[in-house]
Amino acid sequence: MPGKVSPDELLAHVFDRTGADADETILQGPANGEDAAAIDWPGGDLVVSSDPISLAASQVGSLGVYVACNDVAASGADPRWLTVVILLPDESVPIETITTDLDAAASEVGASIVGGHSEYVDQLTRPLVSLTAMGAAAEFIPTGGASPGDRVIVTKAAGIEGTAILAADFGAELDVEDAETVCDRAASFLDEISVVPDARVVREFATAMHDPTEGGVAAGLVELARASGVRLDVDADAIPVRDETARLCAAAGVDPLRVFGSGALLATVPSESVADCLAELAAAGIEAESIGTVREPAADAGPALELGDETITEPVQDDLYPLWEAADATDEA
Template identity: 75%
Template sequence: MPGKVSPDDLLAHVFERTGAADSDETVLQGPADGEDAAAIDWPDGDGTLVVSSDPISLAASQVGRLGVPVATNDVAVSGADPRWLTAVVLLPTGTDERALEKIATDIDAAATALGASIVGGHSEYVDQLERPLLSLTAMGTTERFVPTGGAEPGDRVILTKAAGIEGTAILAADFGGDLEVDSDVCERAEGFLEEISVAPEARIVRKYATAMHDPTEGGVAAGLLEVARASDVRLAVDRDAVPIREETAALCEAAGVDPLRIFGSGALVATVPDDALEDCLAALSDAGLEATAIGTVGDLDGDEPELALGDESLTGPIEDDLYPLWEAADADD
């Protein structure tokens, strides 16, 4: 099954092999379970540099539009404003140059909208690829780094916007023609691509948050579990409280997938102290941004960090429900 390397494999083979990071005092946050961004202390003491890299390949027609917010969201949820980007574009050999032009145009538009500068990268054609692969590194600075692993017992869990925003747009763009869904639903759902960035809400929530995270692969469920694992806590979440848009519900029902287990970019998961909850939600509302309190942070019930999602107890990696759809589509080609 495609998807992220498991936390156990990363712990066994990756996290202990970080070059000179252990002896480098400027590395405030290095590779760790659930942490999607690194934090580096500026040598002159002027704040913290946040760095994150993310690839995107499966939404072939939308890699440029999706790639920038997906990469910069990890910087934004770490408390920084995304400022710089490098882009690596790998294309299948024989790809028409118009594909490169479209990807570059989409990256440019998305970066411009965020006020981020594209400062370098690399592009080439690769025989082994079947679809374009885009990998971006995003950077920004902050005075207060907010980790994924900062949730404390007693905190409240909030979610901005809704579950499955990115996944809904992908379902409409890649599979809408094959699903029994009204065309106007797909048209509205494709418009969700304009909402993938969480930078606007992160700028507000970072004032209050103990932890912030960008749910991507595996959806909101995976993002919540990653917060629990990184923080070594138990998250208790009311599944019925998680907002799901009408378009998401319709497309997920038609495709037979779980709205909480499809790509979740566009939503921000955060934990805030209980006494800061109302102020945080009010600040988001004043800015015209949707947000909902969906659960609480507690001490561990057992030995493992846990996401209690309604009646489910989740401790292991969560696979994204969209991968089997892509595999089936590839098998039919």
């Protein structure tokens, strides 16, 4: 089954196997819903996060930078340093394309590539790039910092990354009016994957921030609820969904709230600060909406996402995986 390792597996096999005992310098270690670690050091809170990505060579470098740096930014830090591991299937994949994109994207977010590793691995069928991003924060902001009474906000829109993937992988097969134009616009969404600018604004107000990836905004909200031990009451209709996203998702039979969500930033903000936070985002040219409220969990229940009429307590699987599996099965047949 593709996708993230389940929280139960992480709890059973990962979180208690972390080498030497943690000391007082570790502010945040491995935990469900937490995408970055935080370490106390003289320059502030050092935030560290790692992410792999596997795509076509023309996209893997820039997207890899954005995805790794998003987790650091969503923890309250400015991304400063990157290490990069590049694994290539063979010499037909040009490493210069990947490194050119890495250089451009890292320059855009203000991070320096300080080391890494590269090699050819003939078991691969496409490039695999894994990045570790690091940055300093005046104050680490966890995923698990939401408090009852806070408001939930989201920047940009749901399914930004998923929309671009649908256009690239399935656009030719989907029954969408004016498909070529819609897919061209959707492909441009990859330019909006970075949430570094969003987080620089929101961190001045936020009690918690989170970067939704696999499983989309719905998965990100569940992860935030579980990490914080709260219930999130969210108005599904208040979550922004772009026209291109709605049309491509409808044609593919998938939920815009349950496809890859990179490009949006989720945050909780004290209710008295919401108007100021949204105003600052607007001034920076970043769209955002207040979509829900943080509540105490019900007495007889644990953390949950109340998304309209639906109560979600377990991790959300991404709706795109079945599409890829069906496509692979057709190719093999």
